[in-house]
Amino acid sequence: MNKQKLFRASKYGFLIFISFCSLFPLFWMFVAATNTSVDVLGGTLIPGFNLIENFKVLTANTNFYQAMWNSFKYAAVTTLASLLVSSLAGYGFEIYHDRGKDMLMKVLLLSLMVPFAVIMVPLYMLFGNLGLLNTTAGFALPTVSTAFLIFLFRQSSRNFPHEVIEASRLDGLTEIGIFFRMFIPIMRSTYAAAAVITFMNAWNNYLWPLIIMQKESAKTMPLLISNLTAGYTIDYGVLMLAVGISILPTLILFLALQKNFAEGVTGSAK
Amino acid sequence: MINSTIEKFKAYKRGFSINKKHKMIGWFFVIPGALLIFSFYFYPIVRAFLLSLQGGVGNNLRFAGAANYKRLLVDPLFKKSLFNVFVYLILQVPIMLTLALILAGILNDKTLRFRSFFRTAIFVPCATSLVSYAIIFRSMFALDGFVNTILMNMNLLGEPINWLGGPWTARILIVIGLTWRWTGYNMIFYLAGLQNIDPSIYEAAKIDGASAFDRLTKITIPMLKPIILLTTIMSTNGTLQIFDETKNLTNGGPANATLSVSQYIYRLSFEYVPRFGYAAAVAFIVFIIVAILSFMQLKVGDER
Structure with a gap:
Protein backbone atom coordinates (compact mmCIF):
# COMPACT_ATOMS: atom_id res chain seq x y z
CA MET A 1 0.00 0.00 0.00
CA ASN A 2 2.75 2.39 0.98
CA LYS A 3 4.73 1.42 -2.07
CA GLN A 4 1.75 2.19 -4.25
CA LYS A 5 1.37 5.63 -2.67
CA LEU A 6 5.03 6.34 -3.31
CA PHE A 7 4.64 5.27 -6.93
CA ARG A 8 1.65 7.58 -7.33
CA ALA A 9 3.47 10.49 -5.74
CA SER A 10 6.55 10.01 -7.90
CA LYS A 11 4.32 9.90 -10.97
CA TYR A 12 2.83 13.28 -10.12
CA GLY A 13 6.28 14.62 -9.23
CA PHE A 14 7.57 13.54 -12.62
CA LEU A 15 4.61 15.11 -14.47
CA ILE A 16 4.98 18.37 -12.55
CA PHE A 17 8.69 18.47 -13.32
CA ILE A 18 8.16 17.85 -17.05
CA SER A 19 5.31 20.37 -17.24
CA PHE A 20 7.49 22.93 -15.50
CA CYS A 21 10.31 22.34 -18.03
CA SER A 22 7.81 22.69 -20.88
CA LEU A 23 6.24 25.90 -19.65
CA PHE A 24 9.21 27.68 -18.11
CA PRO A 25 10.92 28.93 -21.31
CA LEU A 26 7.61 30.46 -22.45
CA PHE A 27 7.00 32.02 -19.03
CA TRP A 28 10.54 33.42 -19.07
CA MET A 29 9.98 34.83 -22.55
CA PHE A 30 6.88 36.77 -21.46
CA VAL A 31 8.63 38.04 -18.32
CA ALA A 32 11.66 39.11 -20.38
CA ALA A 33 9.41 40.96 -22.85
CA THR A 34 8.23 43.26 -20.05
CA ASN A 35 11.70 44.01 -18.65
CA THR A 36 14.78 45.97 -19.66
CA SER A 37 17.69 44.04 -21.11
CA VAL A 38 19.69 44.70 -17.92
CA ASP A 39 16.98 43.18 -15.71
CA VAL A 40 16.62 40.20 -18.05
CA LEU A 41 20.34 39.47 -17.77
CA GLY A 42 20.10 40.01 -14.01
CA GLY A 43 17.89 36.93 -13.90
CA THR A 44 14.58 38.53 -12.98
CA LEU A 45 11.45 36.35 -12.88
CA ILE A 46 9.00 39.13 -12.09
CA PRO A 47 7.08 40.93 -14.85
CA GLY A 48 8.45 44.46 -15.24
CA PHE A 49 7.18 47.78 -16.53
CA ASN A 50 9.21 48.09 -19.71
CA LEU A 51 6.75 46.47 -22.12
CA ILE A 52 5.64 49.70 -23.84
CA GLU A 53 9.19 51.00 -24.09
CA ASN A 54 10.29 47.68 -25.64
CA PHE A 55 7.45 47.88 -28.12
CA LYS A 56 8.44 51.43 -29.10
CA VAL A 57 12.03 50.36 -29.69
CA LEU A 58 10.87 47.32 -31.68
CA THR A 59 8.58 49.31 -33.98
CA ALA A 60 11.12 52.12 -34.39
CA ASN A 61 14.06 49.89 -35.31
CA THR A 62 12.41 47.23 -37.48
CA ASN A 63 9.76 46.84 -40.16
CA PHE A 64 7.55 45.27 -37.52
CA TYR A 65 4.08 46.08 -38.90
CA GLN A 66 5.11 45.17 -42.43
CA ALA A 67 6.55 41.83 -41.28
CA MET A 68 3.42 41.00 -39.27
CA TRP A 69 1.19 41.84 -42.23
CA ASN A 70 3.40 39.82 -44.62
CA SER A 71 3.40 36.79 -42.34
CA PHE A 72 -0.35 36.99 -41.98
CA LYS A 73 -0.98 37.49 -45.69
CA TYR A 74 1.33 34.66 -46.77
CA ALA A 75 -0.06 32.25 -44.17
CA ALA A 76 -3.70 33.07 -44.95
CA VAL A 77 -3.27 32.68 -48.72
CA THR A 78 -1.30 29.45 -48.26
CA THR A 79 -3.96 28.03 -45.95
CA LEU A 80 -6.92 28.86 -48.20
CA ALA A 81 -5.26 27.63 -51.39
CA SER A 82 -3.90 24.53 -49.75
CA LEU A 83 -7.21 23.50 -48.16
CA LEU A 84 -8.97 23.87 -51.50
CA VAL A 85 -6.44 22.03 -53.66
CA SER A 86 -5.54 19.30 -51.16
CA SER A 87 -9.09 18.50 -50.07
CA LEU A 88 -10.26 18.41 -53.69
CA ALA A 89 -7.51 15.89 -54.43
CA GLY A 90 -8.06 13.86 -51.26
CA TYR A 91 -11.80 13.66 -52.00
CA GLY A 92 -11.13 12.71 -55.62
CA PHE A 93 -8.67 9.97 -54.66
CA GLU A 94 -11.18 8.35 -52.30
CA ILE A 95 -14.60 8.86 -53.90
CA TYR A 96 -13.62 8.17 -57.52
CA HIS A 97 -10.84 5.74 -56.75
CA ASP A 98 -9.67 3.28 -59.37
CA ARG A 99 -6.36 1.56 -60.02
CA GLY A 100 -4.83 4.53 -61.77
CA LYS A 101 -5.65 6.97 -58.99
CA ASP A 102 -4.53 4.56 -56.25
CA MET A 103 -1.19 4.24 -58.02
CA LEU A 104 -0.87 8.01 -58.36
CA MET A 105 -1.61 8.46 -54.65
CA LYS A 106 1.21 6.07 -53.78
CA VAL A 107 3.59 8.02 -55.99
CA LEU A 108 2.53 11.31 -54.40
CA LEU A 109 3.21 9.90 -50.92
CA LEU A 110 6.86 9.46 -51.94
CA SER A 111 7.13 13.25 -51.90
CA LEU A 112 6.99 13.06 -48.09
CA MET A 113 10.46 11.53 -48.23
CA VAL A 114 11.93 14.48 -50.10
CA PRO A 115 13.98 16.67 -47.74
CA PHE A 116 13.42 20.36 -48.36
CA ALA A 117 17.16 21.06 -48.34
CA VAL A 118 17.49 18.78 -51.38
CA ILE A 119 15.06 20.70 -53.54
CA MET A 120 15.62 24.23 -52.27
CA VAL A 121 18.34 25.15 -54.78
CA PRO A 122 16.44 23.96 -57.89
CA LEU A 123 13.24 25.53 -56.48
CA TYR A 124 15.03 28.81 -55.92
CA MET A 125 16.35 28.79 -59.49
CA LEU A 126 12.90 27.86 -60.86
CA PHE A 127 11.13 30.59 -58.88
CA GLY A 128 13.77 33.11 -59.92
CA ASN A 129 13.11 32.28 -63.58
CA LEU A 130 9.37 32.55 -63.06
CA GLY A 131 9.78 35.96 -61.39
CA LEU A 132 8.19 34.72 -58.18
CA LEU A 133 10.87 35.90 -55.72
CA ASN A 134 9.47 38.31 -53.09
CA THR A 135 5.85 37.40 -53.92
CA THR A 136 2.98 35.79 -52.02
CA ALA A 137 2.57 33.22 -54.77
CA GLY A 138 6.26 32.39 -54.44
CA PHE A 139 5.82 31.81 -50.72
CA ALA A 140 2.70 29.68 -51.08
CA LEU A 141 3.19 27.55 -54.19
CA PRO A 142 5.55 24.84 -52.85
CA THR A 143 3.19 24.10 -49.94
CA VAL A 144 -0.21 24.54 -51.64
CA SER A 145 -0.40 20.84 -52.38
CA THR A 146 1.14 18.46 -49.86
CA ALA A 147 0.88 14.70 -49.79
CA PHE A 148 0.25 14.95 -46.04
CA LEU A 149 -2.95 17.00 -46.45
CA ILE A 150 -4.15 15.04 -49.47
CA PHE A 151 -3.73 11.85 -47.45
CA LEU A 152 -5.51 13.38 -44.46
CA PHE A 153 -8.49 14.35 -46.63
CA ARG A 154 -8.48 11.01 -48.40
CA GLN A 155 -8.72 9.20 -45.06
CA SER A 156 -11.51 11.45 -43.80
CA SER A 157 -13.45 11.08 -47.07
CA ARG A 158 -13.92 7.44 -46.05
CA ASN A 159 -16.32 8.68 -43.36
CA PHE A 160 -18.33 10.66 -45.89
CA PRO A 161 -21.59 8.70 -46.38
CA HIS A 162 -22.15 7.42 -49.92
CA GLU A 163 -25.90 7.88 -49.46
CA VAL A 164 -25.32 11.62 -49.41
CA ILE A 165 -23.59 11.42 -52.78
CA GLU A 166 -26.35 9.24 -54.30
CA ALA A 167 -29.11 11.48 -52.93
CA SER A 168 -27.38 14.63 -54.15
CA ARG A 169 -27.02 13.15 -57.63
CA LEU A 170 -30.72 12.37 -57.70
CA ASP A 171 -31.38 15.97 -56.66
CA GLY A 172 -29.43 17.08 -59.70
CA LEU A 173 -26.26 18.33 -58.06
CA THR A 174 -23.17 18.12 -60.24
CA GLU A 175 -20.12 16.24 -58.95
CA ILE A 176 -18.29 19.45 -58.10
CA GLY A 177 -21.51 20.77 -56.55
CA ILE A 178 -21.60 17.76 -54.21
CA PHE A 179 -18.07 18.57 -53.11
CA PHE A 180 -18.77 22.23 -52.37
CA ARG A 181 -22.34 21.99 -51.07
CA MET A 182 -22.15 18.68 -49.17
CA PHE A 183 -18.62 17.56 -48.46
CA ILE A 184 -17.12 20.83 -47.20
CA PRO A 185 -19.94 21.64 -44.72
CA ILE A 186 -20.13 18.09 -43.38
CA MET A 187 -16.36 17.76 -43.00
CA ARG A 188 -15.78 21.10 -41.30
CA SER A 189 -13.94 19.60 -38.33
CA THR A 190 -11.38 18.00 -40.65
CA TYR A 191 -11.05 21.37 -42.38
CA ALA A 192 -10.50 23.07 -39.02
CA ALA A 193 -7.73 20.60 -38.15
CA ALA A 194 -6.07 20.99 -41.53
CA ALA A 195 -6.38 24.78 -41.36
CA VAL A 196 -4.68 25.01 -37.95
CA ILE A 197 -1.76 22.87 -39.07
CA THR A 198 -1.31 24.60 -42.41
CA PHE A 199 -1.57 28.08 -40.95
CA MET A 200 0.92 27.31 -38.20
CA ASN A 201 3.40 25.74 -40.61
CA ALA A 202 3.16 28.69 -42.97
CA TRP A 203 3.37 31.26 -40.17
CA ASN A 204 6.45 29.55 -38.75
CA ASN A 205 8.16 28.75 -42.06
CA TYR A 206 11.71 30.03 -42.05
CA LEU A 207 14.05 28.49 -44.61
CA TRP A 208 11.95 29.09 -47.73
CA PRO A 209 11.20 32.80 -47.05
CA LEU A 210 14.84 33.21 -45.97
CA ILE A 211 15.81 32.22 -49.50
CA ILE A 212 13.17 33.92 -51.63
CA MET A 213 12.20 37.02 -49.61
CA GLN A 214 15.21 39.19 -50.35
CA LYS A 215 13.48 42.57 -50.36
CA GLU A 216 13.11 44.22 -46.95
CA SER A 217 9.43 44.87 -47.66
CA ALA A 218 8.73 41.17 -48.27
CA LYS A 219 10.22 39.77 -45.05
CA THR A 220 8.27 37.77 -42.48
CA MET A 221 8.26 37.67 -38.67
CA PRO A 222 10.64 34.71 -38.32
CA LEU A 223 13.14 36.55 -40.53
CA LEU A 224 12.69 39.72 -38.49
CA ILE A 225 13.37 38.03 -35.15
CA SER A 226 16.27 36.10 -36.57
CA ASN A 227 17.77 39.41 -37.74
CA LEU A 228 17.37 40.94 -34.27
CA THR A 229 19.98 38.51 -32.95
CA ALA A 230 22.52 39.52 -35.59
CA GLY A 231 23.73 42.65 -33.80
CA TYR A 232 26.68 42.73 -31.42
CA THR A 233 24.73 43.82 -28.37
CA ILE A 234 21.33 42.22 -28.16
CA ASP A 235 18.45 43.97 -26.39
CA TYR A 236 16.88 40.92 -24.76
CA GLY A 237 13.71 42.73 -23.69
CA VAL A 238 12.97 43.84 -27.25
CA LEU A 239 14.03 40.48 -28.69
CA MET A 240 11.75 38.49 -26.37
CA LEU A 241 8.88 40.87 -27.07
CA ALA A 242 9.27 40.23 -30.80
CA VAL A 243 9.47 36.47 -30.20
CA GLY A 244 6.43 36.66 -27.90
CA ILE A 245 4.35 38.58 -30.43
CA SER A 246 5.24 36.11 -33.18
CA ILE A 247 4.30 33.16 -30.95
CA LEU A 248 1.04 34.67 -29.67
CA PRO A 249 -1.20 34.04 -32.73
CA THR A 250 -0.17 30.39 -33.02
CA LEU A 251 -0.35 29.94 -29.24
CA ILE A 252 -3.94 31.24 -29.13
CA LEU A 253 -4.91 29.19 -32.17
CA PHE A 254 -3.29 26.18 -30.58
CA LEU A 255 -4.97 26.52 -27.19
CA ALA A 256 -8.38 27.24 -28.73
CA LEU A 257 -8.25 24.38 -31.22
CA GLN A 258 -5.96 21.97 -29.41
CA LYS A 259 -8.24 19.03 -30.07
CA ASN A 260 -8.41 19.73 -33.79
CA PHE A 261 -4.67 20.14 -33.90
CA ALA A 262 -4.08 16.79 -32.21
CA GLU A 263 -6.61 15.20 -34.57
CA GLY A 264 -4.85 16.73 -37.52
CA VAL A 265 -1.34 15.60 -36.68
CA THR A 266 -2.39 12.08 -35.76
CA GLY A 267 -5.37 11.76 -38.09
CA SER A 268 -3.51 10.49 -41.09
CA ALA A 269 -1.57 8.03 -38.95
CA LYS A 270 -4.60 5.98 -37.95
CA MET B 1 -39.04 -9.12 -75.21
CA ILE B 2 -36.56 -7.57 -77.57
CA ASN B 3 -37.69 -4.18 -76.33
CA SER B 4 -37.07 -5.07 -72.71
CA THR B 5 -33.64 -6.43 -73.60
CA ILE B 6 -32.84 -3.19 -75.36
CA GLU B 7 -34.10 -1.30 -72.30
CA LYS B 8 -31.87 -3.41 -70.07
CA PHE B 9 -28.93 -2.90 -72.37
CA LYS B 10 -29.53 0.85 -72.39
CA ALA B 11 -29.80 0.89 -68.63
CA TYR B 12 -26.62 -1.17 -68.38
CA LYS B 13 -24.86 1.09 -70.81
CA ARG B 14 -26.08 4.21 -69.01
CA GLY B 15 -25.00 2.88 -65.65
CA PHE B 16 -21.65 1.93 -67.07
CA SER B 17 -21.11 5.25 -68.78
CA ILE B 18 -22.09 7.19 -65.65
CA ASN B 19 -19.58 5.22 -63.66
CA LYS B 20 -16.91 5.78 -66.29
CA LYS B 21 -17.85 9.44 -66.51
CA HIS B 22 -17.45 9.77 -62.75
CA LYS B 23 -14.03 8.22 -62.87
CA MET B 24 -13.08 10.71 -65.55
CA ILE B 25 -14.44 13.59 -63.48
CA GLY B 26 -12.41 12.25 -60.55
CA TRP B 27 -9.23 12.97 -62.47
CA PHE B 28 -10.13 16.66 -62.56
CA PHE B 29 -10.31 16.59 -58.75
CA VAL B 30 -6.87 15.08 -58.30
CA ILE B 31 -4.91 16.62 -61.16
CA PRO B 32 -4.28 20.14 -59.75
CA GLY B 33 -2.85 18.73 -56.52
CA ALA B 34 -0.84 16.05 -58.31
CA LEU B 35 0.59 18.53 -60.83
CA LEU B 36 1.74 20.85 -58.06
CA ILE B 37 3.49 18.00 -56.24
CA PHE B 38 5.17 16.88 -59.45
CA SER B 39 6.30 20.44 -60.21
CA PHE B 40 7.58 21.34 -56.74
CA TYR B 41 8.87 18.02 -55.38
CA PHE B 42 9.66 15.53 -58.13
CA TYR B 43 10.85 17.87 -60.86
CA PRO B 44 13.29 19.65 -58.47
CA ILE B 45 14.70 16.26 -57.39
CA VAL B 46 15.55 15.47 -61.01
CA ARG B 47 16.94 18.98 -61.42
CA ALA B 48 19.02 18.57 -58.25
CA PHE B 49 20.56 15.43 -59.68
CA LEU B 50 21.37 17.06 -63.04
CA LEU B 51 22.71 20.11 -61.23
CA SER B 52 24.95 17.93 -59.09
CA LEU B 53 26.76 16.85 -62.28
CA GLN B 54 27.62 20.45 -63.09
CA GLY B 55 30.52 22.55 -61.86
CA GLY B 56 31.22 26.27 -61.74
CA VAL B 57 30.34 29.41 -59.84
CA GLY B 58 27.00 31.27 -59.85
CA ASN B 59 25.03 30.74 -63.05
CA ASN B 60 28.08 29.76 -65.13
CA LEU B 61 27.51 26.03 -64.92
CA ARG B 62 28.97 23.38 -67.16
CA PHE B 63 28.93 19.62 -67.16
CA ALA B 64 31.53 18.19 -64.79
CA GLY B 65 30.53 14.55 -64.43
CA ALA B 66 31.19 13.07 -61.00
CA ALA B 67 33.67 15.78 -59.99
CA ASN B 68 31.37 17.17 -57.29
CA TYR B 69 30.87 13.75 -55.75
CA LYS B 70 34.65 13.12 -55.73
CA ARG B 71 35.16 16.43 -53.98
Missing part, protein backbone atom coordinates in the same frame (compact mmCIF):
# COMPACT_ATOMS: atom_id res chain seq x y z
CA LEU B 72 32.58 15.47 -51.34
CA LEU B 73 34.67 12.53 -50.23
CA VAL B 74 37.54 14.79 -49.20
CA ASP B 75 35.49 17.76 -47.94
CA PRO B 76 36.12 18.05 -44.18
CA LEU B 77 33.17 20.41 -43.67
CA PHE B 78 30.76 18.00 -45.34
CA LYS B 79 32.00 15.15 -43.13
CA LYS B 80 31.74 17.32 -40.06
CA SER B 81 28.18 18.40 -40.84
CA LEU B 82 27.21 14.78 -41.46
CA PHE B 83 28.83 13.78 -38.16
CA ASN B 84 26.92 16.52 -36.34
CA VAL B 85 23.48 15.51 -37.59
CA PHE B 86 24.20 11.89 -36.69
CA VAL B 87 25.19 13.01 -33.19
CA TYR B 88 21.81 14.76 -32.88
CA LEU B 89 20.04 11.73 -34.31
CA ILE B 90 21.67 9.13 -32.07
CA LEU B 91 21.47 11.19 -28.88
CA GLN B 92 18.15 12.88 -29.31
CA VAL B 93 15.67 10.58 -31.06
CA PRO B 94 15.88 7.66 -28.54
CA ILE B 95 15.72 9.99 -25.52
CA MET B 96 12.76 11.89 -26.89
CA LEU B 97 10.75 8.89 -28.05
CA THR B 98 11.29 7.01 -24.77
CA LEU B 99 10.24 10.07 -22.80
CA ALA B 100 7.19 10.56 -25.02
CA LEU B 101 6.19 6.92 -24.59
CA ILE B 102 6.51 7.07 -20.79
CA LEU B 103 4.51 10.30 -20.63
CA ALA B 104 1.80 8.90 -22.88
CA GLY B 105 1.62 5.80 -20.69
CA ILE B 106 1.13 7.90 -17.56
CA LEU B 107 -1.35 10.28 -19.17
CA ASN B 108 -3.46 7.49 -20.63
CA ASP B 109 -4.68 6.70 -17.10
CA LYS B 110 -8.23 8.08 -16.96
CA THR B 111 -8.20 8.34 -13.16
CA LEU B 112 -5.22 10.71 -13.26
CA ARG B 113 -5.92 14.14 -11.81
CA PHE B 114 -5.26 17.32 -13.82
CA ARG B 115 -4.81 15.06 -16.82
CA SER B 116 -5.77 17.62 -19.45
CA PHE B 117 -3.60 20.28 -17.79
CA PHE B 118 -0.52 18.05 -17.95
CA ARG B 119 -1.28 17.06 -21.54
CA THR B 120 -1.66 20.67 -22.65
CA ALA B 121 1.45 21.78 -20.75
CA ILE B 122 3.61 19.10 -22.36
CA PHE B 123 2.07 19.66 -25.80
CA VAL B 124 2.37 23.46 -25.75
CA PRO B 125 5.96 23.75 -27.07
CA CYS B 126 4.55 22.57 -30.43
CA ALA B 127 2.85 25.95 -30.77
CA THR B 128 6.19 27.76 -30.93
CA SER B 129 8.03 28.21 -34.17
CA LEU B 130 11.47 26.64 -34.50
CA VAL B 131 13.09 30.04 -34.88
CA SER B 132 11.35 31.41 -31.77
CA TYR B 133 12.27 28.59 -29.46
CA ALA B 134 15.84 28.49 -30.78
CA ILE B 135 16.17 32.18 -29.93
CA ILE B 136 14.60 31.72 -26.48
CA PHE B 137 17.08 28.92 -25.70
CA ARG B 138 19.96 30.92 -27.09
CA SER B 139 19.03 33.87 -24.86
CA MET B 140 18.56 31.72 -21.76
CA PHE B 141 21.88 29.95 -22.25
CA ALA B 142 23.91 33.00 -23.33
CA LEU B 143 27.20 33.56 -21.49
CA ASP B 144 25.63 36.39 -19.46
CA GLY B 145 22.16 34.81 -19.74
CA PHE B 146 19.54 33.57 -17.32
CA VAL B 147 20.80 30.03 -16.73
CA ASN B 148 24.35 31.07 -15.83
CA THR B 149 23.11 33.94 -13.64
CA ILE B 150 20.79 31.66 -11.66
CA LEU B 151 23.37 28.89 -11.29
CA MET B 152 25.91 31.43 -10.05
CA ASN B 153 23.44 33.08 -7.67
CA MET B 154 22.76 29.65 -6.20
CA ASN B 155 26.53 29.19 -5.85
CA LEU B 156 26.40 26.08 -8.03
CA LEU B 157 28.88 27.65 -10.42
CA GLY B 158 32.04 29.63 -9.75
CA GLU B 159 32.19 31.13 -13.20
CA PRO B 160 29.73 31.06 -16.10
CA ILE B 161 29.69 28.12 -18.52
CA ASN B 162 30.09 29.16 -22.14
CA TRP B 163 27.27 26.91 -23.38
CA LEU B 164 27.32 28.20 -26.93
CA GLY B 165 31.11 28.33 -27.04
CA GLY B 166 32.07 24.69 -26.44
CA PRO B 167 31.50 22.11 -29.18
CA TRP B 168 29.82 19.52 -26.94
CA THR B 169 27.85 21.93 -24.73
CA ALA B 170 26.54 23.55 -27.91
CA ARG B 171 25.56 20.19 -29.39
CA ILE B 172 23.88 19.17 -26.16
CA LEU B 173 22.01 22.45 -26.10
CA ILE B 174 20.59 21.63 -29.54
CA VAL B 175 19.60 18.17 -28.29
CA ILE B 176 17.87 19.73 -25.26
CA GLY B 177 16.09 22.20 -27.51
CA LEU B 178 14.89 19.53 -29.91
CA THR B 179 13.64 17.36 -27.05
CA TRP B 180 11.79 20.31 -25.52
CA ARG B 181 10.08 21.17 -28.80
CA TRP B 182 9.10 17.69 -30.05
CA THR B 183 8.44 15.38 -27.07
CA GLY B 184 4.83 16.53 -26.67
CA TYR B 185 4.24 16.20 -30.40
CA ASN B 186 5.29 12.55 -30.37
CA MET B 187 3.40 11.94 -27.13
CA ILE B 188 0.18 12.94 -28.89
CA PHE B 189 0.74 10.20 -31.47
CA TYR B 190 1.28 7.62 -28.73
CA LEU B 191 -1.78 8.81 -26.80
CA ALA B 192 -3.89 8.43 -29.94
CA GLY B 193 -2.48 4.95 -30.40
CA LEU B 194 -3.06 3.94 -26.78
CA GLN B 195 -6.70 4.95 -27.01
CA ASN B 196 -7.16 2.28 -29.67
CA ILE B 197 -5.98 -0.48 -27.32
CA ASP B 198 -8.85 -2.23 -25.59
CA PRO B 199 -8.50 -1.68 -21.78
CA SER B 200 -9.79 -5.22 -21.13
CA ILE B 201 -6.45 -6.57 -22.41
CA TYR B 202 -4.74 -4.79 -19.52
CA GLU B 203 -7.38 -6.02 -17.06
CA ALA B 204 -6.81 -9.59 -18.19
CA ALA B 205 -3.03 -9.18 -17.91
CA LYS B 206 -3.39 -7.78 -14.40
CA ILE B 207 -5.51 -10.73 -13.35
CA ASP B 208 -2.84 -13.03 -14.76
CA GLY B 209 -0.32 -11.23 -12.54
CA ALA B 210 1.64 -9.28 -15.15
CA SER B 211 3.73 -6.45 -13.66
CA ALA B 212 3.61 -2.87 -14.94
CA PHE B 213 6.88 -3.49 -16.78
CA ASP B 214 5.52 -6.66 -18.39
CA ARG B 215 2.40 -4.84 -19.49
CA LEU B 216 4.59 -2.15 -21.10
CA THR B 217 6.90 -4.53 -22.96
CA LYS B 218 4.41 -7.29 -23.79
CA ILE B 219 1.27 -5.29 -24.58
CA THR B 220 1.82 -1.57 -25.06
CA ILE B 221 4.96 -1.56 -27.19
CA PRO B 222 3.89 -4.39 -29.56
CA MET B 223 0.45 -2.81 -30.02
CA LEU B 224 1.95 0.61 -30.67
CA LYS B 225 4.59 -0.73 -33.06
CA PRO B 226 3.23 0.92 -36.22
CA ILE B 227 3.06 4.30 -34.50
CA ILE B 228 6.49 3.93 -32.93
CA LEU B 229 7.80 3.15 -36.39
CA LEU B 230 6.06 6.19 -37.86
CA THR B 231 7.41 8.55 -35.19
CA THR B 232 10.92 7.08 -35.57
CA ILE B 233 10.89 7.71 -39.31
CA MET B 234 9.48 11.21 -38.88
CA SER B 235 12.03 12.14 -36.21
CA THR B 236 14.91 10.66 -38.18
CA ASN B 237 13.96 12.62 -41.29
CA GLY B 238 13.38 15.78 -39.30
CA THR B 239 16.69 15.56 -37.45
CA LEU B 240 18.70 14.87 -40.61
CA GLN B 241 17.16 18.01 -42.14
CA ILE B 242 17.62 20.25 -39.10
CA PHE B 243 18.22 23.87 -40.11
CA ASP B 244 16.27 26.52 -38.16
CA GLU B 245 17.76 25.53 -34.80
CA THR B 246 21.40 25.30 -35.81
CA LYS B 247 21.09 28.59 -37.70
CA ASN B 248 19.43 30.51 -34.87
CA LEU B 249 20.71 28.81 -31.72
CA THR B 250 24.39 28.44 -32.53
CA ASN B 251 24.69 29.56 -36.17
CA GLY B 252 26.64 26.38 -36.81
CA GLY B 253 29.35 27.35 -34.35
CA PRO B 254 31.62 27.12 -32.49
CA ALA B 255 34.04 26.27 -35.31
CA ASN B 256 31.27 24.43 -37.22
CA ALA B 257 30.72 22.01 -34.31
CA THR B 258 26.94 22.26 -34.69
CA LEU B 259 26.75 22.89 -38.45
CA SER B 260 24.02 20.73 -39.99
CA VAL B 261 23.99 19.39 -43.53
CA SER B 262 21.04 21.59 -44.48
CA GLN B 263 22.86 24.62 -43.19
CA TYR B 264 25.95 23.62 -45.14
CA ILE B 265 23.87 23.38 -48.31
CA TYR B 266 22.41 26.79 -47.51
CA ARG B 267 25.88 28.27 -47.01
CA LEU B 268 27.20 26.77 -50.24
CA SER B 269 24.27 28.21 -52.18
CA PHE B 270 23.52 31.54 -50.53
CA GLU B 271 26.27 32.65 -48.15
CA TYR B 272 29.56 31.75 -49.82
CA VAL B 273 30.29 32.29 -53.50
CA PRO B 274 27.32 30.33 -54.86
CA ARG B 275 28.27 26.82 -55.98
CA PHE B 276 24.88 25.43 -56.89
CA GLY B 277 26.29 22.31 -58.51
CA TYR B 278 28.29 21.31 -55.47
CA ALA B 279 25.41 22.21 -53.13
CA ALA B 280 23.15 19.96 -55.20
CA ALA B 281 25.61 17.08 -54.85
CA VAL B 282 25.59 17.47 -51.04
CA ALA B 283 21.80 17.64 -51.17
CA PHE B 284 21.51 14.54 -53.28
CA ILE B 285 23.62 12.54 -50.83
CA VAL B 286 21.25 13.67 -48.02
CA PHE B 287 18.32 12.49 -50.10
CA ILE B 288 19.89 9.06 -50.51
CA ILE B 289 20.74 8.79 -46.79
CA VAL B 290 17.19 9.74 -45.78
CA ALA B 291 15.75 7.25 -48.26
CA ILE B 292 18.04 4.41 -47.09
CA LEU B 293 17.41 5.05 -43.39
CA SER B 294 13.63 5.17 -43.85
CA PHE B 295 13.75 2.00 -45.90
CA MET B 296 15.87 0.24 -43.26
CA GLN B 297 13.52 1.30 -40.49
CA LEU B 298 10.54 0.02 -42.45
CA LYS B 299 12.32 -3.32 -42.99
CA VAL B 300 13.27 -3.69 -39.32
CA GLY B 301 9.72 -2.72 -38.35
CA ASP B 302 8.27 -5.37 -40.64
CA GLU B 303 10.40 -8.18 -39.28
CA ARG B 304 9.66 -7.66 -35.61
